[in-house]
Amino acid sequence: MDLSLSNKVYIVTGGAKGIGAAISKIIAAEKGIVVIAGRNKNDNQAMVDEIIKSGGKASCITAELGDPAACREVIEFTVEKYGQIDGLINNAGNNDGIGLEKGSPEKFFQSLQKNLSHYYNLAHYALPYLKKTKGNIVNIGSKVAVTGQGNTSGYAASKGAINALTREWAVELLPYSIRVNTVLPAEVWTPLYENWIKTLPNPKEKLAQIVSKIPFENRMTTSEEIANMTVFLLSERSSHTTGQIIFVDGGYSHLDRSL
Numbered sequence: 001m002d003l004s005l006s007n008k009v010y011i012v013t014g015g016a017k018g019i020g021a022a023i024s025k026i027i028a029a030e031k032g033i034v035v036i037a038g039r040n041k042n043d044n045q046a047m048v049d050e051i052i053k054s055g056g057k058a059s060c061i062t063a064e065l066g067d068p069a070a071c072r073e074v075i076e077f078t079v080e081k082y083g084q085i086d087g088l089i090n091n092a093g094n095n096d097g098i099g100l101e102k103g104s105p106e107k108f109f110q111s112l113q114k115n116l117s118h119y120y121n122l123a124h125y126a127l128p129y130l131k132k133t134k135g136n137i138v139n140i141g142s143k144v145a146v147t148g149q150g151n152t153s154g155y156a157a158s159k160g161a162i163n164a165l166t167r168e169w170a171v172e173l174l175p176y177s178i179r180v181n182t183v184l185p186a187e188v189w190t191p192l193y194e195n196w197i198k199t200l201p202n203p204k205e206k207l208a209q210i211v212s213k214i215p216f217e218n219r220m221t222t223s224e225e226i227a228n229m230t231v232f233l234l235s236e237r238s239s240h241t242t243g244q245i246i247f248v249d250g251g252y253s254h255l256d257r258s259l
């Protein structure tokens with residue numbers, strides 16, 4: 001199936017690690033041009049080098065995305081370098097454990113800035129360019145938006161808002177033929193997941209318990225499986241799909257609990 005991404009330009013936030021890295025690599029393999037925006041310069045450059053080595057096209061910009069000015073710079077950098085934006089993949093996020101008890105009003109607000117504000121800010125600054133290309137937006141959400149997790153109010157609030165914004169933006173952007181969708185992972189082995197599970201009392205036992213409850217094949221979702229859905233949604237092959245929140249989670253969030 002030709003996804004027709006050839007020479008189209010896609011911004012992937014947090015595109016150097018975990019799910020974002022898989023998205024960057026699959027876009028590049030489909031001949032799209034990737035712009036990685038993330039906070040770690042060395043990680044970003046390493047991913048760009050890997051993509052270029054495999055014959056793809058990519059560049060990167062270092063950005064702490066909680067800062068609105070950094071979001072504007074990401075868009076300016078992309079447009080100066082490539083002259084267009086065909087897709088925005090809002091992926092960067094961190095389950096930072098700011099809860100009601102282990103938190104404060106300041107930390108809650110900072111968590112929203114780091115996990116949510118850049119989804120809006122990048123979409124806002126990218127919009128004039130997405131209008132020109134009839135590009136589209138894919139957000140990466142989390143099951144925590146619908147299940148809760150405990151002790152992670154900032155992250156959960158951000159992910160809940162991302163689901164709401166998916167519908168809201170899909171409506172607002174109808175006149176421009178810009179589609180907006182969200183891919184929603186549950187359990188994916190990435191650096192973020194590894195750091196999170198290590199914070200629990202018995203990480204190995206907890207991991208085995210979680211995996212045993214994932215209905216489809218009792219295994220975690222891979223980053224590539226999240227990326228495949230993301231890239232399909234970016235492509236013309238999903239040209240009448242908008243405002244959707246798609247769970248790529250092996251049935252973890254919805255199937256019968258007795259399984």
Ligand SMILES: NC(=O)c1ccc[n+]([C@@H]2O[C@H](COP(=O)([O-])OP(=O)(O)OC[C@H]3O[C@@H](n4cnc5c(N)ncnc54)[C@H](O)[C@@H]3O)[C@@H](O)[C@H]2O)c1
Nearest residue numbers: 014017018019038039065091092093142187188190191192
């Ligand atoms: N791994 C999972 O099981 C899982 C489950 C549900 C949702 N998600 C979501 O998937 C997305 C990717 O998660 P992952 O597991 O690949 O994470 P990860 O930590 O492995 O990679 C995320 C990348 O984004 C960067 N980043 C994060 N916040 C940033 C910010 N504010 N500014 C700049 N860079 C930033 C990190 O430095 C890192 O390079 C996140 O939105 C996360 O909430 C992941």
